[in-house]
Amino acid sequence: MATRFSERFTKNRDRINRRETPVQNHTFIQKISAMLSIMLVVAVMVPVLAFAASATVGFSQVTYKNGSVYGTVYSNVYANGVNDAVYVNVYDSNKNPLSVAKATYSASKDGLYYYSFTKDALGGYSYVNVSGNVYDEGVSVGSSVYQVVYDTTSRSNNSSRSGSGGGGGGAISTDGTISVSSDGSVDANTLSNALTSHDTVTLKLSGDFALIPASAIVDAVKDGKTIIVINDNGSITLPLSILNLDNLAKALDVEVKDLKIKVSVAKVKSETAAAVKAAAEALGGTQVADAVNFDVEAVGKNNQTAAISFGSTYVARTLKVTSSVNSKQATGVLYNPAVKKLSFVPSTFSMVDGSTVATLKRNGSSIYTVVQSSKSFADVANHWSKADVELLANKLVVDGVTDTTFQPDRNITRAEFAALVVRALGLSSSSAANQFSDVKSGSWYAETVATAVKAGIIDGYEDGTFRPDAQITREELAAMSIRALNYADVATNVSDPQSVLSKFKDAKDIVWAQKEIAAAINSGLINGLTDTTIGSAEQATRAQSATILKRLLSTARFID
Structure with missing residues (x-):
């Protein structure tokens, strides 16, 4: 029988302990002081x-x-x-x-x-x-x-110069902002000059999109600079490093100088807006932000387009929330028009100029909005996992077994936890063929398993199976969770796993995931079953899985 994880989440901090030794020689003290000062500055x-x-x-x-x-x-x-x-x-x-x-x-x-x-x-x-x-x-x-x-006492500050040339994209302000007219055109010289002087350039739109000339961002892509595209509908912060301009130009059969990157921040049409609202209501939620299409694509000659992959890079976009929300009950969501359903997107909330702004993070283009709901389950009312389960239910990461029950103490399978991790990371389903002999194409978890494999979150067994219906162990749960953090670009490596595991008398029972369990403990994702035991072979429950996911999302700053 699985033993519950501790609810406490301990955030590990580096501690620097110093030992001072009296030294009698005054000159030596001065030298040591000077050396320490230099070391502190360098640090x-x-x-x-x-x-x-x-x-x-x-x-x-x-x-x-x-x-x-x-x-x-x-x-x-x-x-x-x-x-x-x-x-x-x-x-x-x-x-x-x-x-x-x-x-x-x-x-x-x-x-x-x-x-x-x-x-x-x-x-x-x-x-x-x-x-x-x-x-x-x-x-x-x-x-x-x-x-x-x-030095502005001797020459003009490089950051305030303007580009020349007509057709959209006005002069650069001192903070690196360029105004873009409703036709979306951005002057190449103006943008190139702005990116020379600023790590981040903001394109302030009069319309719904910007047409960024690839010729102006060649060097900025290599330097890892950023463009923020913003209008009244929202904003998207685009790290230029995700753009492979040569490949995009080749895909559209043009030269880089003839390529444009189109970034759209546009409210959806009324028919789609109604479908999004209906999808929110079907989940028992309330839509609290406009539905906005954030799209990034390459444009060649004759308006031919090519989709742009963000890889594993999470790109931030913001939406203005139209009413007061409780961040524990609200979440950013993606709308899938093919199935007319909403799904969780990593998102946080902040107050900006007296209004609530949602920041959604995801590695892809789509339609986004914000929903708020208030879900509860009768069988967690007095359960230790109540707060975590209800939080993730409201954020559409976990589901109840029924509308009123969650079954917190029921064990969870490998396929079920893989599905939860894929959902928590906001990943798009993969249609790639599965590599496991026991994962059939028609099974409910086939796409989930393929997606998790593609993201590097799961491995199979040596015999070529995944064993989707096997109940997951704490060892397997820790490994999947750490790989999920790594996918989210959170460093988890522990230089000396044994130093973390040494206090647990059953650490020798860990079969293969010593590094992953040490990293999970060090990152605060899991605790020992007791002060001296890990219980790596113990099976995990739905409640324990929810708690792990909540800690994972908090550590990755994917939820408040």
Whole structure:
């Protein structure tokens, strides 16, 4: 019989312990102090390479004048706690470190958080380089590329220059924003100049789409820069690194110079809007945002188009919520017009200028909205898993067995948990042929298993089977969950798994997933059955699975 997991979620933090030893020699003390100061500065300036960066970081404005650098850096990560911080690193023209400024949170807008900074008395350089770095619990989670900033006392600031040429795409504002006319055209020179001076450029639309000339973003794609496309319907933050311009041009039989990237942020037509509303009501929910089609495609000659794959990159888009919502009962959703149904999309909520904004994250184009519901199950009313089960039910990640029952203590199969992980990551179903001999094409889980295999979340057994109906063990559950976090670009590697597992007397019973279980414990996804046992062979229940998924989504910042 499976034993329930602990409800407590422990967030591991790096601890730095220092031991001070009295030293009598005054000169030696001075040298040690100087060395420690240099080490501390370097520690701030150099990203922690052991963790994968996941945050978007850039400058909305920055000025270098009379020896001082000041301005605003932004990120999609809110870092304003004791162990969370945003730093701006300043370098000379040869990119040698000069100084570090800690930025202070100032505002949020369109799913981004803005931080102000000032650093004085840098010296007489004609220009300096700056980069931003975001730290979460003392660990670097994202950094920007170098940005050159010229001294405005001697020449015009590079960030304020405008491009030439007519036809759409107005002048660049000091924060890297370009106004785009209703025909969607963006001037190549204007955009190229903006991307030279800014890590992120915002295209503010008068209409529903922007036509981005590929010739203007060739270098920006290589440099990993970002374009935000925004209008009254919402916004999408597009990392240019997802674009393979050569392949897209080849697919449309054009040269890169003749290729455009069309980014649409458009409300759906009335017929589709009615279908979306009906789909929300069918789930017992209420639609609380307009249905908006976010689409990114390549356009060649004669308006021929090609779909653009985002790979495993989660792209953020925002929707304005039309009424007050409880973030524990609301979620972003994708509308599938083929089946006229809604499904969960990783999403968080924030207040911007007094209004609620939903930030939806997914690696694909589609129609999105926000729904709110209030689901409960009679058989979890007094169960330890009540909060997690109802949270994920309202977010459409888990379903009840009936409208009023969840059966929290029932064991869960490998296929059932695979389906939950696929749903939690917001993955599109794969129609690829399955590689397992016991997964038949007509089974309910065939596409789910194929999708999970494609995402690297599941493996089969050595005999070529998946065993979909076998009850999942804690060992298998931990492995799938860690692979799901890795897919979401969350670093989970543990350098010394045995140090994590050493306190559990039954660690020797783990068959094959020592690294995965150590990573799951270290990431806070699972706890021991007791203080000294893991119970890797124990079978998991529906309630335990819901708790694991809730922790997974929270760790990946896919839910609030």
